[in-house]
Amino acid sequence: MKNSGRSMRTFLSPLLLCLAVAASPALAAPQDAIWVCTDADGHKSFQNSSDGAHCRRMDGLVASIPAAPSPAQGRDRATTARVSSASFPRIDAGTQRAREAERRGILEQELRSEQSRLAQLRSQVATPGEGSRRIAEDIERSEGNIAALQRELAPQRF
Numbered sequence: 691m692k693n694s695g696r697s698m699r700t701f702l703s704p705l706l707l708c709l710a711v712a713a714s715p716a717l718a719a720p721q722d723a724i725w726v727c728t729d730a731d732g733h734k735s736f737q738n739s740s741d742g743a744h745c746r747r748m749d750g751l752v753a754s755i756p757a758a759p760s761p762a763q764g765r766d767r768a769t770t771a772r773v774s775s776a777s778f779p780r781i782d783a784g785t786q787r788a789r790e791a792e793r794r795g796i797l798e799q800e801l802r803s804e805q806s807r808l809a810q811l812r813s814q815v816a817t818p819g820e821g822s823r824r825i826a827e828d829i830e831r832s833e834g835n836i837a838a839l840q841r842e843l844a845p846q847r848f
Contacts, residue, residue, distance in 0.1 A: 808832040
């Protein structure tokens with residue numbers, strides 16, 4: 691008699707497990723429902739739960755998160771984007787050269803003014819006074835600005 695009880699338990703355990711797995715989507719379905727709720731002013735809102743009498747369930751709609759595209763799909767989109775960029779507005783070469791020349795002129799003007807400021811600061815260092823530490827910091831800052839402007843004006847940029 692004990693053996694038949696054990697065989698019955700071994701038979702029922704997998705059966706109960708299968709029933710639990712089969713019933714789990716049915717139990718989860720109400721959580722995935724979309725509700726349309728209308729307030730007193732007639733404005734509609736879409737929610738995942740009902741707030742009361744002014745809400746109705748939308749049958750056939752289930753909230754889901756789309757899967758991320760595979761890396762192969764991402765490459766296809768990038769290729770498509772490159773191909774479709776032909777309609778993107780282009781700047782003719784003459785306009786671009788004029789813009790680059792204007793930019794270069796502005797940078798050269800800034801470089802000249804920074805170099806004259808540095809020369810002025812260095813002449814102030816020759817006269818000892820209370821602001822020598824501040825002047826030294828200004829000189830260091832000005833030298834850094836000149837170095838940055840010279841990097842911007844380097845030939846490989848233009």
